[in-house]
Amino acid sequence: MTYGYVNDKEALITRLHRIEGQVRGIEKMVADERYCIDILTQIGAVSTALETVAQKLLEEHANHCVAGALASGSREEAEEKTRELLQAVQRFTRTR
Secondary structure (H helix, E strand, C coil), X not given: CCCHHHHHHHHHHHHHHHHHHHHHHHHHHHHCCCCHHHHXXXXXXXXXHHHHHHHHHHHHHHHHHHHHHHHHCCHHXXXXXXXXXXXXXXXXXXXX
């Protein structure tokens, strides 16, 4: 099975590596006893970056997985993919 994000996989991986670097930078800021507001600013930037990745994955799930299930004509598959999408949206919005 191919998932919707596969076409953008390399860009997503690059973005996740960048986020990983940002997190390591925050760790260094704490180790260096940097100003708390500066650290919080960087944490906010990481959170925003992760939200952007999550939004892309949600979009791809809706446009590829859910749309494919609806087009398949299988009511069970369509219900399953729709349920997955709604659960993902609920998890995503709960973290805010």
